[in-house]
Amino acid sequence: MSHHGVAAAFSDTVTMIDRSVRLSRRNVETLFVSILLPLLMMCLFVYVFGGAISTGTEYINYVVPGILLLTTGYGASSTAMVVADDMHSGMIDRLRSLPIRSFAVLTGHVTASVARNSVSTAIVVLASLAMGFRPSANAGEWLAAIGLLLLYVLALSWLAAGLGVIAKSVESASTLSFFMLFLPYLSSAFVQPETMPSWLRPISEHQPITPVIETVRSFLIGAPLGNNGWIALAWCCGLLLFSFMLATSLYRRRTSR
Numbered sequence: 001m002s003h004h005g006v007a008a009a010f011s012d013t014v015t016m017i018d019r020s021v022r023l024s025r026r027n028v029e030t031l032f033v034s035i036l037l038p039l040l041m042m043c044l045f046v047y048v049f050g051g052a053i054s055t056g057t058e059y060i061n062y063v064v065p066g067i068l069l070l071t072t073g074y075g076a077s078s079t080a081m082v083v084a085d086d087m088h089s090g091m092i093d094r095l096r097s098l099p100i101r102s103f104a105v106l107t108g109h110v111t112a113s114v115a116r117n118s119v120s121t122a123i124v125v126l127a128s129l130a131m132g133f134r135p136s137a138n139a140g141e142w143l144a145a146i147g148l149l150l151l152y153v154l155a156l157s158w159l160a161a162g163l164g165v166i167a168k169s170v171e172s173a174s175t176l177s178f179f180m181l182f183l184p185y186l187s188s189a190f191v192q193p194e195t196m197p198s199w200l201r202p203i204s205e206h207q208p209i210t211p212v213i214e215t216v217r218s219f220l221i222g223a224p225l226g227n228n229g230w231i232a233l234a235w236c237c238g239l240l241l242f243s244f245m246l247a248t249s250l251y252r253r254r255t256s257r
Helices: 003-026 028-052 059-088 091-096 102-131 139-166 170-176 178-186 201-206 209-221 228-255
Strands: none
Touching: 003 102, 028 059, 028 102, 059 102, 059 139, 059 170, 059 178, 059 209, 102 139, 102 228, 139 170, 139 178, 139 209, 139 228, 170 178, 178 209, 201 209, 209 228
């Protein structure tokens, strides 16, 4: 690609990012729900169930890393609906008539998703601190936890974008992305896998979200890390590569018709 081509591609991407961020600012209800629901879940588990759950530490310290992953799931799932709305509202047809690179559209949505998730996650962290969350992490460990969360939400956002491309409607996009919200409940987010039934424990221990949660938990409260860090990194990088290739391939196929 020539220098002019690179500059044009960069300009297209910035334009679509600006559009997606402005759409996010207008859709306050979605941002509000993606923040409110994780906060309600945190209050429910800490104040209602927390006293009955033994984790070897203060329950709020145990549950916050899981809530952070749940927050990113709520935020990323909305990306599928926004992309589906673009696909079915005629916006993509209008964009096809303009000299805009196809990847710029999805990149804009994914970047806006990461920005939304950054805001909602920061709010959840502040709320957890007010509720009694007491992390032992130093600055480097906080940066490591934030970096892993950003990598995870980036991968999840590209996957959500791909789901939005193939969804038949905005409603079906919400259904397709449901597993992003459900999978954390089958992980170590709220209880230790050892307490689960024997048939469910392997699912909890070997699904991708558990090592990510355990790694974030290790960084923030000093829980044992083991091999979780490398496993989490491998899952996130693998999911990011797969999701990016899937989303861009599906988008090209849909827009070439």
